[in-house]
Amino acid sequence: MIDQSFSTLFASALHGAPTVVVRPGEEPMVLPVDLWRRPADEHDRALVGLCVGPTLDVGCGPGRMTEALALAGHLALGIDVVDAAVTLTRERGVAAVRRDVFDRVPGEGRWATALLADGNIGIGGDPVALLRRVHRLLAPGGRVVVEVERPGVSPTQGWASLEAPGRRSRPFRWATLGVDDLPGAAAAAGLAVHRVLRVGDRYAAVVTETGGATW
Secondary structure: OEEEOHHHHHHHHHOOOOOEEEOOOOOOEEOOHHHHHOOOOHHHHHHHOOOOOOEEEEOOOOOHHHHHHHHOOOOEEEEEOOHHHHHHHHHOOOEEEEOOOOOOOOOOOOEEEEEEOOOHHHHHHOHHHHHHHHHHHEEEEEEEEEEEEOOOOOOEEEEEEEEEOOEEEOOEEEEEOEOOOHHHHHHHOOOEEEEEEEEOOEEEEEEEOOOOOEO
């Protein structure tokens, strides 16, 4: 088994290599790249409908949601740590840059919405730290639109890796967060859950500074 970087394994997955996510004590999960590379569907567009104004798509992958944001009339920018993801996003005709969300981000402090779709609340392995960071990217009165796991799913934090035939990535920190535990994570980050929406079998929430939950 050859160890490679996360970026190398993720790039090959984006170009069709069968790839799974492996976490200790869990069954490997197929990386759903085909879903990410397709055009946005009605459920994706429902998430986009929760966004307002200029929107930063954090962990944009191959750009499905960034494209959907632009088509809905938003000024949108995708960011991702993987060059191949940024290239695929730009090939959709929308803006993207290679950037880690924890580094300096274009338009910092001026975004109206930050979007964390497709499980990207797990970036960095600490949802509270991620929400705090994303909060700093927003203009006053801004919002985070975050996709979370269904009710009853317990939060997890730990190491994960990507595996493809004969190759695996070096471990990286990742987390999962369900809708039940989102209010506590948001509060720890100085935010509050304003609204939760079920979209098919997916759950998304609007997280703001002021809260005033409507479920």
